[in-house]
Amino acid sequence: METSGLNPANSEILEIGAVKIDKDNNISTFETLIKNKHKVPSEIFTLCKNLSQKELDKAPKLEEIKDDFLEFIKDKIIICHNKQFEEKFLEFHIGELKNKFLDSMELACVLEPFQREFNLDYLKKQITKDKNDEKHRALSDTIDTIDVVNALILRFKDRLEKEDKLTLYPLTFEMDSYLNKFKLENWEWSDIINNADFSLKEKTKTVFEEEKNQTKKSNLKEEEIYKLLGDNKNHYEELLKEKDIWDSKKGFIYEFRQGQYDLTKLIRETFNTNSANIACIEAPTGIGKSVGYLLPAVLEARYSKKRIIVSTATKELQVQLIDKDLPNVINSLGLSGKVSYGYIKGKNNYICKSKFYEYKKDYDKENPTTNDILSIIIIENLIKEGKYGDIEEISYLLLEHFKELREHIMKVACDVDLCKPKKCGENCLYKKRVEELKDEDITVVNHSLLAKWPYTDEKPMENIIVDEAHNLVEKGYDFFSQEIEYKNFRYFLKEIYPSEFSSSSKYYRDIKDKQKRKIKPIDRFYSEIKLDREVKEKISHNINFIFEKMYDVLDFGINEGYSLITNYDLNWEINLQKDDKVGTLYRDKEYVDITYKPYSQIIKSNFESILSNIKQILVIFDRNIDEDIVDKESEIYKYGKSKIKDLEDIATMLGMFLEDEKGDLVSKIASISSKFDNFILKVVPLNLADLFRENILSALNCGIFVSATLSVDNKMEYFTDTLGINTVENTKKIIEPIYNYKNRVQVIRPTDIGGYKSDDFVLNMSYNIQKYSEISDSNVLSLFTSRKRLEDTYDMLKNNLIDEDINVYMNKKGIKSLKNVDNKNIVLGSKGCFEGVDVPGDGLICVTLDKLPNLQPKDPLYYSIMTKFKKTYFDVNYPQMVIKVKQALGRLLRSKYDYGVFVLFNIGNNTYSNKKLENNLHGCIIKDVNQKNIEENISKHLQKSRREVITGLLIDIIKNKKAQNNNLDFVEYINKEIKNRSIKANVRYYKDTKDKLLVEYYNIKYLVEIDKVCKN
């Protein structure tokens, strides 16, 4: 079914398609368009292939087709993809329909939970042989759904056959018996799966596992490539000049880029030097940074047997490296299968198979729902073969569809202390990855894992390439900090609480404990070490006391009025901030200031008592464990010991938190949530340089730090000083941008929209953002430094855009929409969107920033840095602010054919600092423009840039067509290549002459003489 929107109350059904299969396999179809009563948003016509208003005008009304449809459907079960959507539309518009619905998306979630996405288009391309895009037309989508259902069932049977499971039982026997154990009905899909006609196997479009992993072969062989280097075998950066190597990817026009060559050369030199083995390189966007560092990584691994770790900050880049860049580089160099790679995360990111089977065996929730049990079945299907189990990789949709899944997964995540892969008998993904690490050439990780690197035995940290390295400065403090979070600590206390006293504990009872009737592992530990009742009672008293003191901390905020004066989390340094005001409260007919100090004192005194109680528990354990009589190898003993170790760590951390040493280089931060239902106490070491040197730099043979934004005012000292790199021999290099920023980007400051504190600021900003989307006829990314401003702008835009053909989003999910060049989308984003948004071409040509991303002067971490290192606010704020603004600007120019407008709504009036900012923005002048002139300014810039872009692009494409000697029709080829670069232009022959092309690009139309272009 195709509809005019997502909400049945204000959207209509525009098309219905259905395929009916009766028990004798007779097939009939139903298909109709439905005349719309209200305006259909333009994006629907873009989405639904070949659907037009003209056709809808000719179509019957819904009332006219209803009976035919009901007659066709009769009492059949309706299968559709994402039944929630279709069911609610049919319920609303054709209320007479009372049929049972089955959801093919649910079928996919349960049978193949390892898929990355579950939409019809993705599944079709993954598991059937039909690789065409989903048409978003009713009947063809129905046929796709049938193909997907067939493929899911056949692949399920195929997998079971491989496990030798198909003997006596129907296919879903295990699932249903597990559901029945909890007195739940069989799974709705069971009958259909069990009665499927498997003789159809040969006739379907199903792709089976073994057919899938066929790697693309390189055009050239390894030896041929090696020969290309001639006598200079070591200077492998020269390979970047060999177009044939890199052109192998379909539809990819390779161009030599000096910046990429320089990057590779410097990395090669750093890998092979006896002196400065650390290099910090600013590599601007567009030079092909990833290939620039992966080429040396692959070749050093292959020919010098170096084992390399590549670290990145964002998950997006890790996925891109593993799925795309690494296989492409390896394949292009003819090294498929000769250089191994993979990525690994911290233990707690994996599902533990052994924990899962224990959990499943003991699961005894009183009234579980079907989705509860299906969630457990999903986890089992996910981890069965040991190929999957990375928690982060689990599709967001799966977690959305099965809300219970998240909770079950948390319970079976790998236990950091208990997991010993060498001794474990299960074949889980984590164990597999740890084993592979030993021989792996290139391993991709994230920065936080790199900082702690727990896999030294398997793969020592010798050669690292750190991309997005600027993140190390900001996040570095987190890597080495320790914290206690109230919710986690409460959960931990519950785990070690002796069950026999839990019913008499008022605090324990407060915690929802759905499985309290069970014997907990800790009880088994207490009996293993033979704790008598009295001792256990003492432990429970101590824990009750800790609960009480923790509750008091949160209650204090509520009782003393803190909760009344702030909508935000409270964050402060517990020793440094004297008695700063949180806010003012009207109390007993007068205004009183509420300050941090009383809260600090309550936290300190309560946690001193908590620490003393923890110590008492530790003493109890110490006195009562007789190492001579316990079985130290037993699982339960190890479990108990790991809990004691956790408690010791908590005590150490709390001890540090409560110390009040003036000279220590630590920041002690208390954060209380705005709802006063959680707190975090944090100890952050400030000597990042020392820690970084000790934990990372000292171990290295070679360290490469790369980012598009490492320098501030053309120097890298901020980066190298903060991380202690300045104390070891190092090379610094800033590679010049390949784009002419000054020419391609216009930086604008609207002058008459008021300061960010003024009442009209959000209103004016929203109006401007909308206008930019209209003027540019494209998408806008609006970045915010304040969550509140972002939300207010979203509400305002949403309201203003009700009748417009512009969509507005305010989360990371909206980023995808920027890639759609046929719509107008506005995406509002905060912190996370300053980087990682990579939208080339016409997808993104306007980026706005609400104000300069300055630090809060009272941010506890930076306040500590200022106080303890005697730095000014400018010293601490300026570099990080510049880097963030550079990051924001970097969203605009991603490829050679990019251009755009960067709008800074509020940057203050300090001419000196704005001049400095201009230097950091590659010399782009910040132009003051008033509302009256803004449209003209932007239009002029876009007009000029678009003409340049399309001309350059046509020259490149036509040259390439000649070089490739491609058989495709000339115009067809050009249009395909234009589309590949997300450029919204179209060409055709001018009046049937084959020597001129008519180019249409937004509002530009002009003629190109083909011969002239070719001569260029």
Ligand code: SF4
């Ligand atoms: S290796 Fe670790 S994560 Fe894997 S099943 Fe064993 S204990 Fe669990």
